[in-house]
Amino acid sequence: MSKINIAVVGGGIAGLALAAGLAKKLHLSVHVYEAVGEYLDVGAGLALHRNAIRAMALLGPEHKDELVAKLGRAKGRKSGPKIQLKFVTGMSTFADCLLGADGVPSVTRSYLLGPDHPATGPKNHGEEARKQINPTWKTSVPILPGPSGHINCTPLNRNTRLSAGVAVRDDHDHAPFYSCNNVAMLGDAAHASLPFAGNGAAQALEDAAVLNYIVTAQQAFRQVRRPRSQSVVDLARKLGRVYAFAEDGMHGDPMRTKAFFAEMAAFTNDFDVESQNHEALGPFRQSLEGDVDARVWSPPVLSN
Template sequence: MPDRKLKIAIAGGGIAGLALAAGLIKKQHLEVRVYESVAAYKDIGAGLALHMNAIKAMMLLGPEVRQAYLDKALTMVEDEEKEMVTEVVLAQGPHKGQLVAELGRAKGRKTVSRADLLEGVLGLLPEGTVEFGKKVKEIEERSDGNDDGGYAVHVTFVDCTEVEADVLIGADGIHSPTRSYLLGADHPATEPKNHDGWQIYRTMVPVKEAVKHINPKWTTTVPILLGPRGHVNCIPLNKNTRLSAGVAVRGKQFLTDGKLDPEWYSDYSEDAQQIVRLVAKDTSASWKAADHDHAPFYSKGQVCIMGDAAHASLPFAGNGAAQALEDAAVLDALFAHVTKPGQIEMALKAYDEVRRPRSQMVVEIARRFGRVYAYAEEEGRMHEDPEKMRKFFGEMGKVTNEFDVKGQNARAVRMFVELSRKGEGIDE
């Protein structure tokens, strides 16, 4: 055991930061603090339908993390044994109505709002672990830290308060100050991008109101209805009491004065048209989608990034939160073995080497999903061949959903041990 606890500062109290903290707080040699920029959580985004890899990652962080998700997501206890999938259906064209994919199949998979999930994981943390209203302003790494017992990282927040820590883990979102610090403000991959001009039109309505306007089937499951002028989807939230419905439009050519026009969708299936009309009534929950071009590294010195700060992706593959949870699982496994400040940099190198290729591949998959959804795939008119589309989604789904998350943790720990045995860290 070290002479003092290692101090872990996590910038960002979203899914990535809280999940990581929930794992790390159980390690007696660590002192963990989370610094969240907002004053209170807001229910933003379309909601989450976590895939199997996400559920596996939560289990590795601790069964209580998975249980927090189930408690917030499931309507009935017996739902834990039910398998849920995302149905991908062609809504326009000669094969209208054909099912071309069932994504994310997993027992206990249910939709959950981001705010509900955050509340559930926050409840696992001791009081005082999370400080709100703490947005990172400046980061400084000090050469006199660690060796003489001092801290290696100094963080100044916008409110002028300061903290010191042995390591800073940036889980501070798509506009991450920590990412800007690591890559440099002028690096081409620092700021988020929207290469295809995606606009997400979305509404939030009570389910009892939604069933008056759309097929009731889509208030209890997750459809993605495809077409060239935008794909349509629904996600039930808050234990099936509220519905998030949206239309994701690629480019501005299918908009009328920047507004969602149901007339553009007159050749879509009736189910899709109903959802479009519902969304068009109130698009106040809309946003422009964005992701990150690939960072050349996720860590430098004793600072690293994770979650959306490292690899923000478009929402179309449904794996953004899952990748954040995989990050958390790997970092949690590594820091179980980090007992000295001198080992931190090697642990972060192992995290970077293991997580960066996979998470950036998922960013590319999400981009490709969006183009396939919009009938704009570069490699051919896939929507004209439903069997080809089924094969594509099946192969991509295996990459994301059926991944060996436990094996990934083991690879990261092995790499850390190998680095340590080169004389830079732990004893054999």
């Protein structure tokens, strides 16, 4: 049996987590293409919330996605036109399916939405600049809010270092879709978020868990993942305003602030990641029933 050739572009959290899951499927041949030759310690910390941990657990076991693999084979689908990847060296290769996990300035996003789409490039939806500092404090002080700036602190290396991120980076306007036929984007490429919800990597891992479950069923992926991941992007913007004392009366009302944080933490962290995978099966089955041929290439329909 010839294998389905999957190209994962980008070896960050999203790309590597997805590849680790896909590499266990015997009917797939998975290649990860990463632009940089070496990962460096930039002194930044990452908090992985409960939804991230659950998504990683779903990427572990092999048996859970057998059903989907069998469904796909039973219908005898053939892959459509291959995708060509061109490298700066002048070399190129082909893949049956391209999964772009290439971060904020994503080539895959530009390919899917078009280079001129208003949601293709990052925009500043927060503050002007972000600077990483490494103070000598060792105590965990998660967030220092304030009207003229706020600092996010994450303890590193078992509380022997503290990473403090000041202010922000850009995020994207919401993409109207995450995939088209045999190309999909995931992680920051699909839904880069301001860091205030501490959930960008977690959302990348949720993407990887769903894509790992349904493999190349792009319609199911976008139907299930777009609403939730874009809600988290909106939430991060709102949290940024709360930290800056700029959210409508929140600063003067500690009880309201506390209730808001509890509700938002439940929304991101206590999410049922496994049910999300099962939910993706509905549209996936539909696509197998023939009303949508997810594999035949046609240009994406853009909406503003």
